[in-house]
Amino acid sequence: MSEKISDLLAAAAVRADPVVRGVDDGQLPAGTPCAEYDVRGLLNHLFHVVVGFQALAADKEADFSTTPDYLEGNWRERFTTETGLLVRAWAAPGVDEGTKGSMSLPARTVGAMALLDLTVHIWDLARATGQDFTPDAEGIRTLGELVTQMGPTARQMKVFGDPRPAPEGATPFEEVLASTGRDPRWTPGD
Template sequence: MATKTSELLSEAAPRAVAVVRAIREDQLDLPTPCAVYSVRDLVNHLYQVVVNFQELAAKRPANWDKTDYLTDGWQDRFAAETERLIGAWADPAALEGVSPGMGLPPETVGEMGLIDLTVHAWDLARATGQPFDAAPAATAVMHAFMDRMGDTGQRMGAFGAPVDAPPDASPLDLALARMGRHPGWSPR
């Protein structure tokens, strides 16, 4: 069984997993486009997102306490948790009712997980010199989400103030710029 949310996650997840799998130990202290996070911090945050959005799909409270997930086998565990995330959102019950604690439609919560997965995979790819090609459907969701929730997300600190994108910007770069990311960011 699948839902629209799990299908979107299925398309985006392999791209994020590929980026995480390619991160080397000597890159963990590098800066990222998400200025408050090093690569290590951002991988831990993304890992936390993947784990906690499973809980949110099951209508259980998420635990946002900081945890260091980067222990032996962390890249394989991240891949496994990402598969569990897809499975959690494949259950039609995940899209019923209202998300407890957030008061949002579950589909919106699922979109938030998809956006985190996509944007932070881009952040990590930029920080570690990897190519990244977002799933086109994820990019479309990013734009639609910003149309509906961008102002709220910026007020809450989830997104930075919009920045200018180059005239030839891709749909992903335009979405990133709307979220306050500089599409041409480089660690140097």
């Protein structure tokens, strides 16, 4: 992984923002490629990840055992604010050194896990709501490394589904999606 995590998160946040803002309230009950979440549940999960990984960057614990409902008031604007705070948290001097969280994972790996959610789950949202989404190429290179490194453990912990075959001529991002158990060609109604 060559780029600073904060730079990769910033690039992901810029791409995530229009997708989140493009979700219509009427789409909140729609299904997503991430089978355990509808659009509302996925947005709440994303908010919780963004807030939790701010805490992890600051060497605090994050509680992922329950997910509050973040979709009150002007939640779209709040998502932009929270992703900005996430980027700043991971830009702090020395943040990518040592270990983070209760699993004592390397700090850079933890930051890349936030990048994974902010990229793959934004794709989930875009697919579910009929929006376009193009991830950052450097971020995808980093995520390819992360998925290869963490895939077996993530599948064992039920964070990833069983890998799916990538379609013929798959892009690097489609390979990441397939490695996390997603159908890269998923469409609503699948």
